[in-house]
Amino acid sequence: MKKMLLALFVTGSMLSTTSTWAGKSDQVIMTEAAQNMVTVAEAKQLPDETAVMLSGTIVRKTHKDHYELKDSSGKIGIEVDSDLWRPMGLKAGDKVKVIGEVDTHTGQPTTIDVVQIGRMDNQSDKWLWFNR
Structure with missing residues (x-):
């Protein structure tokens, strides 16, 4: 009986923290x-998950889903x-x-994990947006 109660307690504790593990939703x-339009240089200074x-x-394109983005302040890796x-x-x-979110890495450069991307359509001068 004690083992069953312990198992229920551990399972309940794990389920209650699942949302913490999942991080923020894309929305x-x-x-x-x-509310947070930044330059590449500014993004590199921000905390993880900003x-x-x-x-x-x-x-x-640097690797599979990885690209390099450049603005007037510098370059940063983005994962799309x-x-x-x-x-x-x-x-x-x-x-x-x-x-997206700032993604800091120990010993490696900061990147951006992209959740939505827009590309300028040169013919219509409008942004075409894509999200998951």
Whole structure:
């Protein structure tokens, strides 16, 4: 009986903290980022998981879902899941706006984990947005 109660307590404790493990939802990130338009240089100084919006130009694809974004203040790596970059055919030279979270790494450069991306359509001069 004691083992069963202990198992129920541990399971309940784990379930109550699941939302802590999951992090912010994409909607929360987009809402917070709308109030936090920053430059690349500013983004590099922000704490982990800060929601941000940046704009710039894609310099190059560095690896699978990883790209380099450049603005007038510098360059930063961005991670754009394939369900976002494939439909838009993301490539070097594209002018984009990205919404995501700052992702700090011990011993490696800060990056942005993108949840929404917009690309300037040169023909219509409008932003085309893609999100998960």
